[in-house]
Amino acid sequence: MANHSTQQLVNELLGSAHLFLAAVSGVMEQKLLSEIVGKQLSLSQLKILKLLDLTEAQNVGDVAAFLGVSDAAASKAVDRLARLKYLRRRESRQDRRSSDLSLAAAGRRLLSRYETAKDLKLAEMFRDLDPDELRQASMFLDRMTKGIVHDSANPEEICLQCGIYLKKRCLVREAAQAQCSYQLRKSKQQVKGDATETEVSTRGRPPVGPPG
DSSP states (O other), X not given: OHHHHHHHHHHHHHHHHHHHHHIIIIIIIHHHHHHHHTTSOOHHHHHHHHHHHHSOOOSHHHHHHHHTOOHHHHHHHHHXXXXXXXXXXXXXXXXXXXXXXXXXXXXXXXXXXXXXXXXXXXXXXXXXXXXXXXXXXHHHHHHHHHHHXXXXXXXXXXXXXXXXXXXXXXXXXXXXXXXXXXXXXXXXXXXXXXXHHHHHHHTTOOOOOOOO
């Protein structure tokens, strides 16, 4: 009987968590974004701008890994943001087949307006809650999230998009002592970039050997 009651409570908790997430992303965030830019952008495209602003993302491949979509889908979203002047897309100096991405001034202004509006809305919504209650709720959700990740067979294939919510923290790394799929890609890119720079810097130097 106790097990049944516990299982029911867990199911209710998961249901409430899903509803809360749907309300935050599908209602509040979408409404705020629509009030600022109309139907010009989707939440996924807003995430790309936040990714470029808060993390070390540099190219379309980074965006694809972060959002969990194909390079083609990420490239299409990036192209739209570039056409709207929210980001800049330039040929990479390390790999001409790739493009370096960066936020444009319009993109920074949009993020600033959005974050200001969101902070005001959240302050109004949670004004009756005690800071300790909020802190405890946050810690509880983090603990549950890390528990789910820890039980995953392949945590390195997971990206929870922590970079645009928790900045320097990564719950996948904290839970599984492993890099998420996005960080693994960044690490491989760093190694590749270092190797490319070494090759370029040594190219053209006279060979080192015994004097003739």
